[in-house]
Amino acid sequence: MIAEFKRSFSNIPQQAWGALNTSNNPFLSYHFFEALEASKSASLARGWQPHHLTIHQDDKVKAVLPLYLKTHSWGEYVFDWDWARAYEEHDLEYYPKLVSTIPFTPVSSDKLISQILTHRDILQPLSDYCSEHNIASWHLLFCPKIENIPSDVYERNTVQFHWFNKNYKSFDEYLSTFTARKRKNTRKERESIKKQNISIRQVTGDQITKQELDFFYLTYQLTYLKRQHTPHLSYEFFERIFKTLPANIVLFIASHNDTDVACALFFYDESHLYGRYWGATESFSNLHFELCYYQGIEFCIQHNLQSFNPGTQGEHKIQRGFEPVMTYSYHWIKHSGFQPAIKDFCKREQAHMINYAQQCALSLPFKNNQDTGNDQ
Structure with a gap:
């Protein structure tokens, strides 16, 4: 070879x-x-x-x-x-x-x-x-995960939050697995979108117009600029993948009084949905949750997708039914003087991540996690 x-x-x-x-x-x-x-x-x-x-x-x-x-x-x-x-x-x-x-x-x-x-x-x-x-x-x-790694290679873990489809037939059926209080909170969040006179449309890759691409990239840039960062991806990148991967892209666009105000871009394949980028030109209560999480869950149910990865971080995902999932990465450091300290860091971090994932799992909104009540 x-x-x-x-x-x-x-x-x-x-x-x-x-x-x-x-x-x-x-x-x-x-x-x-x-x-x-x-x-x-x-x-x-x-x-x-x-x-x-x-x-x-x-x-x-x-x-x-x-x-x-x-x-x-x-x-x-x-x-x-x-x-x-x-x-x-x-x-x-x-x-x-x-x-x-x-x-x-x-x-x-x-x-x-x-x-x-x-x-x-x-x-x-x-x-x-x-x-x-x-x-x-x-x-x-x-x-x-790689088993039996060499002693000078170190494993690191992070925790993400993914949603899993347990053969749900509708969003309401999914909500029926929540405790009463969490179910009520979720319904209230979704109802607030209608009360704010916001409508949402779903556009798949081959239907996305140049005007919609332009609006998406504007909101993508705004998300980074609000954090005083430079956007990683260029307009040309999205222009290219919208043409070459149309069957793997879906865009959810929110409009207020017939004016587009926010959007979220997702990728998907035959079994998984991946939430990637979100942005807005105006601020509305609960709109981020609706576009980035609830619309994605409904999309998975409608298309019988097995899981939904909405992106990194975000403990607020837990109360909406996204479960902790461990990720793996591996690292090798050439300098012998730094190896012991970095190895020790990775071991301590790994113990923390295992404990963190266990604690997050206890906070999930499902009935089997805590006592149930009645809807009010």
């Missing part, structure tokens, strides 16, 4: 990727990665230098692992800023680092596209490569 690193996703044959990729996950689509780089959203200038690993055998591509040489830690959602700061305090270079992830997309997936290799097979080769090329670390983010 021969390993090569590609400086552009376009250097990986689309046919080879398609032959190896058995996933329906839209974020593992060739078009998604291609759009990230063609739109310059993931590029050297943005601190995301493509450095994709390809494994060849008998002149055929047998495995691909998307990789990026990063000069910062933005857009990853597994935070290592403190590690970078510790290096800086000791006059050491933490960047560039080698990162395997889907840029700006904290969705767990098997990013090693191969039918002959597993993630476990590539850990030592990645460490050897970084040692040989003076790269301080590698990071494998939001991947499946």
